[in-house]
Amino acid sequence: NAGVTQTPKFRILKIGQSMTLQCTQDMNHNYMYWYRQDPGMGLKLIYYSVGAGITDKGEVPNGYNVSRSTTEDFPLRLELAAPSQTSVYFCASYGAGTGGRGNQPQHFGDGTRLSIL
Amino acid sequence: DAKTTQPPSMDCAEGRAANLPCNHSTISGNEYVYWYRQIHSQGPQYIIHGLKNNETNEMASLIITEDRKSSTLILPHATLRDTAVYYCIGWGAGTASKLTFGTGTRLQVTL
Numbered sequence: 451n452a453g454v455t456q457t458p459k460f461r462i463l464k465i466g467q468s469m470t471l472q473c474t475q476d477m478n479h480n481y482m483y484w485y486r487q488d489p490g491m492g493l494k495l496i497y498y499s500v501g502a503g504i505t506d507k508g509e510v511p512n513g514y515n516v517s518r519s520t521t522e523d524f525p526l527r528l529e530l531a532a533p534s535q536t537s538v539y540f541c542a543s544y545g546a547g548t549g550g551r552g553n554q555p556q557h558f559g560d561g562t563r564l565s566i567l
Numbered sequence: 568d569a570k571t572t573q574p575p576s577m578d579c580a581e582g583r584a585a586n587l588p589c590n591h592s593t594i595s596g597n598e599y600v601y602w603y604r605q606i607h608s609q610g611p612q613y614i615i616h617g618l619k620n621n622e623t624n625e626m627a628s629l630i631i632t633e634d635r636k637s638s639t640l641i642l643p644h645a646t647l648r649d650t651a652v653y654y655c656i657g658w659g660a661g662t663a664s665k666l667t668f669g670t671g672t673r674l675q676v677t678l
Contacts, residue, residue: 495666553659558610558611561608
């Protein structure tokens, strides 16, 4: 069981370039999330999705786009990379399960370390 | 989401129990108390969660006060590999589904 898989693990971009961070999960979870973590800081939510075809903004969505065409995949796209987007990006997923929402943990991938120069 | 307060850092000798406190006085009745940890900027790792009752799993124990305003994560026999930042989070139905990570407690396990 792979859980949440993120690719690539590392990437260096030039200012203005674009790229897509991939995230896939094999747990059939409806909820998926993208967070970013700047050095020494906590995680901040970029975008999230409650199911295929449904996405919504988090705290820091500017400069990013997402899509959710399947349950398994939730790619994050940077259109015009800026130095402020240098960060570690984490994808997470969550399945509501039984007992009401909140009674199952979010599962995280290992992250993508992105540097923009 | 509940606002949580944790000490910024703690030390623990290897083999001893590590007791990590968390204050969550604003937690609502339907929010669970979750604990995650993060080792060397890896992805956050789920440890344990609970609503009202104390909980135990293979990693840790969670003690929640009767008024639910605070909790303690217990690592019964800390090892060097438990050195990490530990996050206490209130999360449940009625939130925006995101986990709100504060600055956590940096636990240093020493020989």
